[in-house]
Amino acid sequence: xxxxxxxxxxxxxxxxxxxxxxxxxxxxxxxxxxxxxxxxxxxxxxxxxxxxxxxxxxxxxxxxxxxxxxxxxxxxxxxxxxxxxxxxxxxxxxxxxxxxxxxxxxxxxxxxxxxxxxxxxxxxxxxxxxxxxxxxxxxxxxxxxxxxxxxxxxxxxxxxxxxxxxxxxxxxxxxxxxxxxxxxxxxxxxxxxxxxxxxxxxxxxxxxxxxxxxxxxxxxxxxxxxxxxxxxxxxxxxxxxxxxxxxxxxxxxxx
Numbered sequence: 645x646x647x648x649x650x651x652x653x654x655x656x657x658x659x660x661x662x663x664x665x666x667x668x669x670x671x672x673x674x675x676x677x678x679x680x681x682x683x684x685x686x687x688x689x690x691x692x693x694x695x696x697x698x699x700x701x702x703x704x705x706x707x708x709x710x711x712x713x714x715x716x717x718x719x720x721x722x723x724x725x726x727x728x729x730x731x732x733x734x735x736x737x738x739x740x741x742x743x744x745x746x747x748x749x750x751x752x753x754x755x756x757x758x759x760x761x762x763x764x765x766x767x768x769x770x771x772x773x774x775x776x777x778x779x780x781x782x783x784x785x786x787x788x789x790x791x792x793x794x795x796x797x798x799x800x801x802x803x804x805x806x807x808x809x810x811x812x813x814x815x816x817x818x819x820x821x822x823x824x825x826x827x828x829x830x831x832x833x834x835x836x837x838x839x840x841x842x843x844x845x846x847x848x849x850x851x852x853x854x855x856x857x858x859x860x861x862x863x864x865x866x867x868x869x870x871x872x873x874x875x876x877x878x879x880x881x882x883x884x885x886x887x888x889x890x891x892x893x894x895x896x897x898x899x
Contacts, residue, residue: 651688654678654680654684654688655688655691655692657678658674658678658685658688658689658692658698659692659697659698659709659713661674661677661678662674662698662707662708662709663709665708667706667708668701668704668706668707668708669706669707669708670705670706670707671685671686671689671705671707672685674689674707689707692710693707693710694851694896695712695851695852696710696711696712696713697709697710697712697713698710699711721749721850721856721857721894723749723751723756723758724758726747726749726758726759726848726856726857727747727758727759729848729890729893729894730747730758730759730848730857730859730890731759733859733886733889733890733893734747734759734761734859734886735761736886737761737859737861737882737883737886738761738762738763738764738861739764740882741861741879741882741883742763742764742765743763743861743862743863743867743868743879744760744761744762744763744769744861744862744863745759745760745761745859745860745861746759746760746761746772746784746845746859746860746861746862747759747760747848747857747858747859748777748784748785748788748845748857748858748859748860749788749856749857749858750779750785750788750789750792750795751776753779753795753798753799753802754776754777754778754779754785755776755777755778755779755782755784755785755788755858756774756775756776757772757773757774757775757776757777757784758773758857759773760772760773760775763863777837778805778807778837779795779799780799780804780811780812780818781804781805781807781811781812781833781836781837782833782836782837782843782845783831783832783833783842783843783844783845783858783860783862784831784843784845784858784859784860785858786821786822786825786831786833786845787825787830787831787845787846787847787855787858787860788847788855788857788858789818789822790822790823790825790826790831790847791826791847791855792855796818796819796822799818800815800818804818807836807837807838808835808836808837808838808839809835810834810835810836811836811837812836829846829847829884830844830845830846830847830880830883830884830887831844831845831846831860832844832845832868832869832874832875832880833845834865834869834873835865840864840865841862841863841864841865842862842863842864842865842868842869842875843860843861843862843868844860844861844862844868844875844879844880844883845858845859845860845861845883846858846859846860846883846884846886846887846888847887847891848887848890848891848894849891849894849895850891850894850895851894851895856894858887859883859886859887859890860883861879861882861883
């Protein structure tokens with residue numbers, strides 16, 4: 645049987661101490677209260693501050709609980725914040741893939757498109773930011789459901805609507821799709837939402853690997869897929885590279 649993780653116990657103790665204090669605490673006060681070496685307490689506090697669970701007053705160097713603790717029931721990022729982190733990399737992905745780019749996040753049982761970049765050509769296109777996509781029938785949604793099993797269960801319970809003959813419409817089929825998505829680290833959807841269209845998407849992660857969104861490309865099947873209707877490796881590489889770059893930005897400089 646696996647043992648307990650001492651570092652998590654210590655983090656929990658620090659958070660409880662901060663929450664119970666009437667004011668801000670010094671590192672030494674925390675170290676003394678928990679019988680920890682000062683260097684250990686400092687490392688814990690730096691990490692908690694990095695992820696927003698603690699805040700340090702720059703004038704006094706004292707600590708208090710961070711505002712991120714109030715967001716434990718969510719990813720901690722709203723649509724505008726997620727969009728801001730993805731702007732530059734989404735443009736780069738559109739340029740490299742020559743396809744339109746979408747960034748999405750789970751909201752109220754659907755995938756909210758928080759950012760959309762037109763494909764770099766002269767064709768007529770319409771802005772899709774703000775549109776809500778079906779999670780089970782799109783690459784963006786399948787990525788998000790793969791890492792949020794409660795949302796996947798809710799989607800199945802609500803019924804998986806068939807948009808085309810290729811749409812995943814059973815819980816068993818969706819489970820297989822999500823398992824494959826987690827195994828390879830990206831998802832592809834071929835004519836599951838719209839006939840003749842395909843998508844490729846990858847997860848956007850923040851601290852500790854938490855998935856807070858997805859970025860992907862979409863376009864005609866013949867451009868995104870090979871003759872076997874498999875996603876073209878070069879396009880998958882572009883999407884995954886963009887997702888990893890954005891994830892690094894979401895995590896910020898390491899302490």
